Amino acid sequence: MNIDSLKNEWEELNKEYAELESCNRRYIELLEQLHSHQQICFNEIKHQRYRMNQITASLRQSKGPIPAEDREKVDELQKMTLKRKAQLHEIEQSLPAKSGRYLQIILGDVNVSILNRNDKVRYKDDYEKFKLILNVIGLIMAFFNLIFNYRALELAFIFLLVWYYCTLTIRESILKVNGSRIKGWWRAHHFISTVAAGVLLVWPQGEHWQIFRMQFMYFNVYISIVQYLQFGYQKGLLYRLKALGERHNMDITIEGFHSWMWRGLSFLLPFLFIGYGFQAYNAWTLYKLANSPEAPWHVSVMAGLFLLLFVGNMATTLWVVPEKIRE
Amino acid sequence: MNIDSLKNEWEELNKEYAELESCNRRYIELLEQLHSHQQICFNEIKHQRYRMNQITASLRQSKGPIPAEDREKVDELQKMTLKRKAQLHEIEQSLPAKSGRYLQIILGDVNVSILNRNDKVRYKDDYEKFKLILNVIGLIMAFFNLIFNYRALELAFIFLLVWYYCTLTIRESILKVNGSRIKGWWRAHHFISTVAAGVLLVWPQGEHWQIFRMQFMYFNVYISIVQYLQFGYQKGLLYRLKALGERHNMDITIEGFHSWMWRGLSFLLPFLFIGYGFQAYNAWTLYKLANSPEAPWHVSVMAGLFLLLFVGNMATTLWVVPEKIRE
Numbered sequence A, B: 001m002n003i004d005s006l007k008n009e010w011e012e013l014n015k016e017y018a019e020l021e022s023c024n025r026r027y028i029e030l031l032e033q034l035h036s037h038q039q040i041c042f043n044e045i046k047h048q049r050y051r052m053n054q055i056t057a058s059l060r061q062s063k064g065p066i067p068a069e070d071r072e073k074v075d076e077l078q079k080m081t082l083k084r085k086a087q088l089h090e091i092e093q094s095l096p097a098k099s100g101r102y103l104q105i106i107l108g109d110v111n112v113s114i115l116n117r118n119d120k121v122r123y124k125d126d127y128e129k130f131k132l133i134l135n136v137i138g139l140i141m142a143f144f145n146l147i148f149n150y151r152a153l154e155l156a157f158i159f160l161l162v163w164y165y166c167t168l169t170i171r172e173s174i175l176k177v178n179g180s181r182i183k184g185w186w187r188a189h190h191f192i193s194t195v196a197a198g199v200l201l202v203w204p205q206g207e208h209w210q211i212f213r214m215q216f217m218y219f220n221v222y223i224s225i226v227q228y229l230q231f232g233y234q235k236g237l238l239y240r241l242k243a244l245g246e247r248h249n250m251d252i253t254i255e256g257f258h259s260w261m262w263r264g265l266s267f268l269l270p271f272l273f274i275g276y277g278f279q280a281y282n283a284w285t286l287y288k289l290a291n292s293p294e295a296p297w298h299v300s301v302m303a304g305l306f307l308l309l310f311v312g313n314m315a316t317t318l319w320v321v322p323e324k325i326r327e
C-alpha cells in the first residue's frame, strides 16, 4: 500500500464530490421551482374553472329566446368551454393529485401521483399482472380445497382472499388518483369482497358451511378462469392504447382498435354473465340455507352480499356496454 | 345577458390560459431536468461509495505495522471516509428512495418518497396521531368487551386489530423509505400482531376462548394506556428534534434535549416492562390452557406468538436503551 497514492485518489474523489454537491444543490433548487410552478398551475386551473362556470351560468340565466344573430356566438362559446375543460383535464394529468380519503387513512398524507405517462402505463400493467398472479395462486388453492377438506388449507385460502381484495382496493385507489376512469362500482365490488371474505373467516365450521363449501370452491375456480380471460382483454386494450398513443406507430388505427375491442368484449361478456348468474345462484342457495333451523347469522349475511354483488355487477356491466357502443 | 361582453370575458380568460399553458410547459421541462439531475446524483453517489470501499480495502490490506509518519495520514483518511459517508447519507435524504419489497407488493411500483424535510416531520406526526386515535377507539372497544360478552362486539374489535396492525406495517414501511431509523423489530412486532389478531379471528368460540377472553381484554386496555404514554414521549421527542433542527431556535440545547429524553424514558420504561411481563403471563396462561384436553390449535399458536412478542420486545428494549446511553 502506498499511502500517498491513496491520498491522491482521495483528492480526486473530493473533486468529484464537489461536483455531486453542486448537482445536488441545483437539484434542490429545481425542486423548489417545480413546487412553485405546480402551485401556479393549480391556482390558475382553479381560476379558469371558476370563470368558466360564471360564464356558463350567465349564458343559462338569459331569459327569452336568443336572437338569431347571437345563436351562433352562444354555440361557439359553449363549444369552446367544453374544449377548455378537456384541456384543463389534460394539464391536470401532469400535476400531482391529492389522494382520496381511503388512501389518506391507510397510507397517511403521502403523494402517490405518477407524473410520467410511461410510468402510469407501467403501473397499470403491473396491477394487471398482480391480479393475474394472485388469481393463479387462488385457482390452485381453490382446487386443492376441492380435493381435500382440511380446515387449515381452507383458512389459508380465505385469508388470501381477504388480503388480496384489500390490496386491490388500495392499488385501485392509487390508479384512481392517477387518472384511471375505473368505475366506482368495481372498487366498491372489491370492498364488498373483502368484507365477504372476512365473514367467511369467522363463519364457524359446521353443517351449514359444509353444505355451501363445495359450491363456494367451484365458484372460485370459475371466477379465477374468468379473471384470466379479463386479463387477456385488459392486456390487449392496454397494448393497443399504448400503440395508439405513440404517434409514429401506424400499425393500429382507431377503427382497428374498436373492432378489436368489440371482438374482445363479445367473447368476454357471456363468461361474465355466467359468473353473475353463479353469484345469484350462491345468494339463492344461502338464502334457502338461512331458513333452515340453527343457521348462524353468517349464512344470511353472505346471501345478502352475494345478492349485492350480483345486482351491482349486472347493473354496471349492462350500463357500461351500451355506453361503449355510443362512443 | 350581453353576449358580446361574455365574449370579451372569454378573450381575457384565453390570455390567462395561454399563461397557464406556458407555465405548465415550463413545469414539465423542470420535471425532466429534475429527473436527469436525480439520475446524475444517484450515479455519483454510487461511484463515491465504490471508490471509498476500494480505498478502505487498500488500507485494510496493508500488511505489517504502519510506519509512524503514515499513521497520521491513515487516521485522517479514515476520518474523512466516515465523514463522507454521513454526507452522502444526507444527500440521499433529498433524493427519492426505492420502496422495499413489502410496499412493492401492496402498493405496486409507486414512489412514496417525501422529499421535503417539513413534510417528513408532518408525516411522522400524522403517524403518531393515527396510532393515538386508533388506540383510543381500541381502548373504548376493549372496555365495552369487558362489560358485555357479545360475539359481534368481540369480532368487531378483533377485526379492528387486524386492520390497525396491518395499516401500521404499511405506514412504517413508508417511514422507513423516508429515512426513519425505526428498528426492524418494531415493524416485525406489528406483523406478528397482525398474524395474532388473525388467529384470534378464527379461534372458535368455546370454553377455552371464554377462559382467556377477559385476560386478553384487560391486556388490551393496558396496552392502549401504555401506547398513550408512548405517544407523549414520541411527541415530545419530535417537537424537540424539530426545534433543534431550526437553527434560530435557542430554547433547546442538546443537553436539555438529552436530559428531557432521559426523564421521558425512565418514566416510560417501567410501564413497558410491565407490559412485556403481561405478554409473558399471557403466553404462560395459554400454555397451561393448551395442555388441557380438547384445546384447539389456536391456543398453542397464540401462546407461541405471545412468547415471541415478549422475547423480542424485551431483547430490543434492553438493547436500545444502553445504546442510547452511549450516544
Ligand SMILES: CC(C)(COP(=O)(O)OP(=O)(O)OC[C@H]1O[C@@H](n2cnc3c(N)ncnc32)[C@H](O)[C@@H]1OP(=O)(O)O)[C@@H](O)C(=O)NCCC(=O)NCCS
Pocket (backbone or CB within 6 Å): A124, A175, A179, A180, A181, A182, A183, A186, A223, A226, A230, A233, A234, A237, A268, A272, A275, A276, A313, A317, A320
Ligand atoms: C365490462 C368490462 C370488460 C369493460 O372493461 P373496459 O373496456 O376496460 O371498461 P371501461 O372503458 O369502462 O374502463 C374504464 C377503466 O376502468 C378499468 N376497469 C374496468 N373494469 C374493471 C374491473 N373490473 N376491475 C378493475 N378495473 C377495471 C379499465 O381498465 C379502465 O382503466 P383506465 O381508465 O385506467 O384505462 C370490465 O369492466 C370488466 O371486466 N368487468 C367485469 C368485472 C367482473 O364482473 N368481475 C367479476 C367476475 S364475475
Ligand SMILES: CC(C)(COP(=O)(O)OP(=O)(O)OC[C@H]1O[C@@H](n2cnc3c(N)ncnc32)[C@H](O)[C@@H]1OP(=O)(O)O)[C@@H](O)C(=O)NCCC(=O)NCCS
Pocket (backbone or CB within 6 Å): B124, B175, B179, B180, B181, B182, B183, B186, B223, B226, B230, B233, B234, B237, B268, B272, B275, B276, B313, B317, B320
Ligand atoms: C424504547 C423506546 C421508548 C425508544 O424510543 P426512541 O427513543 O424513539 O428510540 P430510537 O432512538 O431507537 O428510535 C429510532 C426511530 O424508531 C422510531 N420508533 C422507536 N420505537 C418505535 C415503536 N415502538 N414503534 C414505532 N416507531 C418506533 C422512533 O420514532 C425513531 O424514528 P425516527 O428515526 O423517524 O425519528 C421505543 O422504542 C418504545 O416505545 N418501545 C416500546 C414499544 C413496545 O414495546 N410496544 C408494546 C407495548 S407492551
